[in-house]
């Protein structure tokens with residue numbers, strides 16, 4: 001039989017509450033669970049919807065009894081169909097919004113997207129306790145927002161540094177980890193003081209700088225770091241690696257990695273030129289101690305917000321190898337695309353300090369400037385990227401549940417002087433492999449944003465392409 005039913009979004013809207021609030025009330029048993037349709041989606045009868053409205057208005061003090069036990073409902077609508085127009089109407093520029101809250105500002109990362117983007121998509125296109133995947137998780141922005149919103153988070157990235165940062169940012173820490181890390185921050189701060197005042201006899205209680213048992217080295221290290229900075233970084237690294245609790249160790253290593261460019265002779269994270277910075281003995285230790293203290297604070301605040309029953313998993317893998325990780329309910333990512341960035345270059349110094357396999361990541365990295373600007377027959381072209389998109393989307397279709405969404409935040413590329421509309425390229429390939437393009441939203445980038453290398457091209461806007469995993473044989477049509 002067919003009858004009028006409402007979905008969770010509609011009922012929440014009628015009641016003037018957020019969908020997540022309604023789901024929480026249902027979970028807490030404040031309102032009876034409605035029936036589910038054959039896709040597992042909640043469907044409310046008009047009476048049940050009315051009860052929610054009354055409960056939200058406070059006119060229904062006692063939760064109502066379950067009604068209509070025996071009715072069977074058929075909801076012919078696709079899941080989250082109402083969300084797409086709402087997403088299209090949203091103001092995506094997010095001018096002057098705070099983007100560095102909780103763990104988001106723990107570590108610099110190029111071209112990370114602002115948390116408000118995955119936040120809006122997760123709220124609109126998934127439900128509590130479902131699983132959100134970011135297959136190019138970078139610094140973990142999607143994963144942090146997924147956990148804050150009560151979803152499981154899965155991240156994947158070929159860059160081992162990205163995986164370390166994502167785990168630290170979206171994994172949370174416990175009080176014991178925080179205590180261990182506070183002790184480390186205090187110990188390093190005391191040694192920093194002794195080191196900076198040259199161990200004067202006036203302060204006999206201050207511990208002397210003991211140095212590291214192994215002075216770290218790699219080719220060119222002395223060109224980029226002062227000798228005393230190498231000593232202090234080697235000492236800090238040893239201290240971090242000696243931590244036996246994995247979450248504490250991860251967060252300490254992220255704080256260590258975060259300060260490396262600041263104490264080097266590299267001008268800044270985005271400028272590779274040399275500049276003398278007059279880093280004094282003790283400065284590196286002190287900067288680490290303060291960065292770590294701040295990181296503990298952010299990680300604890302984040303941990304208090306998340307539900308410990310849910311999980312964060314991060315896989316270090318080349319997406320083109322097609323690792324099996326699904327099924328997932330929603331995919332959100334900003335993929336690498338031609339000439340936008342060279343992550344292996346940006347992270348080189350940090351990866352050398354952390355003894356990560358930088359050459360392997362360099363070989364695997366999609367879209368890197370090095371591959372697209374090289375001359376000769378092996379140079380990557382737009383066809384290279386198109387073929388990679390085909391592999392990625394075919395893989396993604398296997399990981400994503402039917403009729404659920406995959407969202408790509410993507411800008412244009414300039415390859416050998418020619419502008420490539422990546423949103424169009426992505427949409428074409430997506431339809432070929434069996435996705436439906438549900439929306440293509442244009443988003444202006446803030447004029448001040450140093451998004452890309454100006455020599456390659458200035459990108460002023462980007463697209464949010466929303467795909468739906470159509471059922472097999474759907475041919476990209478509803």
Ligand SMILES: C[S@@+](CC[C@H](N)C(=O)[O-])C[C@H]1O[C@@H](n2cnc3c(N)ncnc32)[C@H](O)[C@@H]1O
Nearest residue numbers: 112113136138139141157158159318319365366
């Ligand atoms: C635009 S960034 C993602 C940034 C992320 N949204 C954030 O907020 O931090 C793209 C990511 O794709 C990753 N990547 C590049 N090639 C890859 C590959 N073959 N497999 C998996 N990840 C890859 C890069 O390491 C980079 O972290």
